[in-house]
Amino acid sequence: MLPDADDLPEILLDLAVPHEDINELVALRRLLTRDFGAMRLLEECVEGLVRDMGEIGGAAPWPAERVAELFTGQADGRAGEETGALGRYFGVYAFLAALPSVRAHHYALGIPPEVSRRTLADLGRNMALHRRRHGRGGVETMWWLGLHFHGELFQLGRLQFQRARVGERTAELLAATGPAPDADAMCLSLHIPDFHGPLSPAACDRSLARALDFFGRHFPEERYTAGVCHSWLLDPQLKRYLGADSNIVRFQERFRIAAEADEPADSQPVQFVFGNPDLPVAELPRRTTLERAVGDHLRAGGHWYIGHGWFPLPTV
Numbered sequence: 608m609l610p611d612a613d614d615l616p617e618i619l620l621d622l623a624v625p626h627e628d629i630n631e632l633v634a635l636r637r638l639l640t641r642d643f644g645a646m647r648l649l650e651e652c653v654e655g656l657v658r659d660m661g662e663i664g665g666a667a668p669w670p671a672e673r674v675a676e677l678f679t680g681q682a683d684g685r686a687g688e689e690t691g692a693l694g695r696y697f698g699v700y701a702f703l704a705a706l707p708s709v710r711a712h713h714y715a716l717g718i719p720p721e722v723s724r725r726t727l728a729d730l731g732r733n734m735a736l737h738r739r740r741h742g743r744g745g746v747e748t749m750w751w752l753g754l755h756f757h758g759e760l761f762q763l764g765r766l767q768f769q770r771a772r773v774g775e776r777t778a779e780l781l782a783a784t785g786p787a788p789d790a791d792a793m794c795l796s797l798h799i800p801d802f803h804g805p806l807s808p809a810a811c812d813r814s815l816a817r818a819l820d821f822f823g824r825h826f827p828e829e830r831y832t833a834g835v836c837h838s839w840l841l842d843p844q845l846k847r848y849l850g851a852d853s854n855i856v857r858f859q860e861r862f863r864i865a866a867e868a869d870e871p872a873d874s875q876p877v878q879f880v881f882g883n884p885d886l887p888v889a890e891l892p893r894r895t896t897l898e899r900a901v902g903d904h905l906r907a908g909g910h911w912y913i914g915h916g917w918f919p920l921p922t923v
Contacts, residue, residue: 608650608704612636618703621724623731628696628744635693639700645693648677652701657708661716661758663770669698669749695737695745702730702756709756716825718761726762729755732802739882763821764814765803769796770822770829777835780915784863787917788833795822795920797836799858801879806840806854811861819921833917836862839875841914848900855897862916871910876901 610618615633624632639645648670655667678694706727713723730752737747746752754760760769773781773792781787788794795818799806815834822831840855841864849856874884880901881891891902904911 608653609636609700610703623728625731625735625738628734631692631744632696632699635689635696638689638693645677648673649701649704653704656701656705656753656756660708660712663759663772666753666757669753698746698749702752705756712758718825722761726755729800732800763817765810766814767798767800768818769798771796777915780865780867781917783865792832793829794833794835795831797834799840806858808857811858831920834920835917837913837915839872839911839913841916842912843914845900849896862918864914864916866912866914868912872913873905873911876911
């Protein structure tokens with residue numbers, strides 16, 4: 608199921624896995640393959656990941672509790688440290704084992720190799736976020752990467768686009784903006800990856816143009832009626848702190864936004880702006896306009912919320 612140890616470094620580099628994680632992943636491979644229970648769980652995880660490949664919502668949920676149970680408290684001393692590391696990296700091995708199926712699926716759809724490579728390289732970005740937050744190697748959000756390795760999400764320039772249906776909850780929220788897509792309508796859900804430069808209007812324009820061409824070419828049977836985004840970046844309160852010419856404000860202006868002020872999401876901007884959602888609010892840095900906006904608003908007793916936005920798409 609797994610690549611040979613000698614082949615592993617180059618495959619990991621193709622997935623943008625940080626260099627400081629590679630030697631440990633190669634060394635832990637041997638420990639993993641000697642553990643029958645771990646390999647059986649790995650096989651189950653891969654089967655769940657690639658089942659109904661490309662079908663929206665078709666992948667099995669990641670068995671986080673089973674993984675944690677398998678790799679927690681099994682041994683003492685150095686062996687215990689290795690077991691803990693293997694638990695943090697277990698998701699990487701699952702994605703590696705699924706990789707041939709993912710690439711075959713992309714190839715069958717005619718997806719260009721560079722799109723496939725940049726999409727799956729979000730694994731490395733996710734691992735960099737994990738290390739920034741926790742100071743050690745691992746995978747931050749398995750469910751999120753499952754979208755990439757199941758053929759539901761693609762990176763096309765500055766933005767990522769997820770094939771999705773609007774859904775009941777989103778349709779209810781968007782209805783506040785006026786006539787909006789219904790729950791059964793297909794949409795492209797927009798995501799903004801980190802470590803990818805400014806969110807400039809020109810970069811977003813190019814990304815959206817690529818998306819219209821890409822999905823029309825490779826998923827011609829699907830009809831997407833709207834671009835949809837759920838993000839703290841769409842919180843209208845940001846306009847109080849950022850200029851009209853800021854990239855975030857100009858990104859907001861692409862959408863018809865429904866603000867939901869019932870459930871604060873303060874940890875979201877703290878996580879994405881400062882790298883760790885658990886940082887004390889009083890100690891948040893004030894180095895940039897955005898840092899000052901996020902931190903000062905919280906220190907003044909305010910809250911941040913997830914904004915829900917959409918815009919109509921031409922038929923693709």
